[in-house]
Amino acid sequence: MKRRSTLLATMLLLLPVPALAHPHIFIDAKFAVVGASDGSISELRNIWRFDEVFSSSVLLDFDKNEDLTLDPSELKAERRSAIPWRNSLAQYNYYTNVTSNGKTVAMAKPETVQASYQDGALTLTFSLKPLQKTVLKGTTIFGIYDPTLYTAGDFAADTDLAVSGDEFARCKRKVVRPKPDEIIAQNQATLTSLFFNDPMGTNFSQLVATRLEVQC
Template sequence: MKLQNVKQAEVTWVLAIASTLCALAAPSAALAHPHIFVDAKFEAISDASGNLMEVHDIWRFDEVFSSSVLLDYDKNQNNTLDPPELKAVAKTVKQSLAQYNFYTNITINGKAVTLDPPDVLHADYSDGALTLSFVQKPKQPTPLKGLIIFGVYDPSLYTALDFVDDKDLKVTGQGFNRCSRKVVRPNSKEILAENQAMLTSLFFSDPKGTDYSQLVATRLEVRC
């Protein structure tokens, strides 16, 4: 798969939680790799008429990152995150991720679907891990016709959202009954080899951004 259309993608880590996070300079090819790891789950829900109703995301962060959040937000120092502290984490993350569509990208026949931001972003801390969950709804009526692609990824490549099992990317609702689905897991080594000549420091520092993150991201393809 060749890189073709360069699109806007600021190379800044958007999950900026207080002093744990910092703005990143545009990475070189050698530095374009994840530092934060997330076990993710995604669900798209339709209505009986064949329209996309909403999408659900659940992200469980690795213990190293979670411990750094605990260090910054555990104000009463009881070694956990209580409801008011979790609320503060969720508020900061929601504000930060809004400008990046909460890493959630949907296209229907190549046209992007605009989602409203979640009304509420839920945060939980248990077993040493931070978990975030939220729901988004399409801004406009969205019939499920043709090729629908669901992708959840960080355009800066700083955070790796991993869907461990294909079942972690799913669709529910009567509108999807007539559709086929498959999970696509691109081979990043093959993509790097095919585009080696383009993956220079100038490529990654291009202020217009790059679509490389989209090419290597796991995605759910649905045909209706």
Template sequence: MKKSTLLLAGALSLAPVAAFAHPHVFIEARLEVVAGADGNIQELRNVWRFDEVFSSSVLMDFDKNTNLKLDPDELTQVGDTVRDSLVDYDYYVNMSFNGKTIKVNKPDTIHVDYKDGQLLMFFAVAPAEPMPMKGNKLSFGIYDPTLYTSVDFPTDADMVTIGDAFQGCKHEVVRPDPDEVIAENKATLTDAFFKDPTGTTMSKLFATRVDIQC
């Protein structure tokens, strides 16, 4: 596998951990939490825009016919690589139902585009089990436990809810302060986390998320 294929297979973390992490890939993201007519969470729609440096490395490695662009079949190959490789990481979705972690199903496809020198990915994932909204507390975020990739939501408007079932629900975009997280969790944030955060799940404490109470 080529270098960028390996990066796509293992990299794609959230910005607040920058004090400890050394991200090599940077993404500006949008997350849409969609409610179904039955009052359950239906899916999470993701839009990822990659930084120019990483995007150019993908272009160089996947541009088989060397025409300096990614043709439809090459874009499909990029999407398939990510779809197959991130399944074990739940596509970096951090989703909970009353505090219980909920896994996601593999998306049907990951759509990829290349515009203005940047790689774009569009995909939706569905919860692996029902998530009824009424009377429950839900939380949604995205983080890379390896801290190799920084995923940033530029504004609170980039984390939104869609669907009539959200009427009457309260939602809040939470951007944890790293210093406060450390102070509140110093008993559990061990030396092992700071030396190798990839071996823990503590990085999610620093991740931007949207909390919903219905």
């Protein structure tokens, strides 16, 4: 029987479950950091393409005419249901993590969340803006990771972590892809039973996350 749950129930799967220390949802991620003319961060444009299993669950929820795709009216209903997801992920900074010289940069809620469904995959597109003006000065680090390890984001190519704007001409940038084996070897003391029962008590996901480092 076709499930009648709403996207709210489906999106709640994105919320971390501390007792489970391995990913259950997978995202092919891309983002572009847009610089403003005054040298500050204008916005971060995110594109998240979800794995087929999660995408299929959304299709079951919203494919009312059962044509195995999501037409414009179904996508419109999906976007409306994404609002609770948007609010819930605020406490995790939307998995979009930015630090400026070691200090966390908080992000405002996205004004809109655009949804599309193509080739069996759900894709969400949204932009984030810093709550406070953040100037590109010193070291700024950008990355996407879930601190609970419930959701895994992956960047297939270094170009998937992009910058846009003339202000970046004065900056150096590099993509860092930590090697998990090396990270584990360097952090053996923290990989105890507590880690597997409560991943929030560690920063393991941050240590292994791919990131973009910008020096200005």
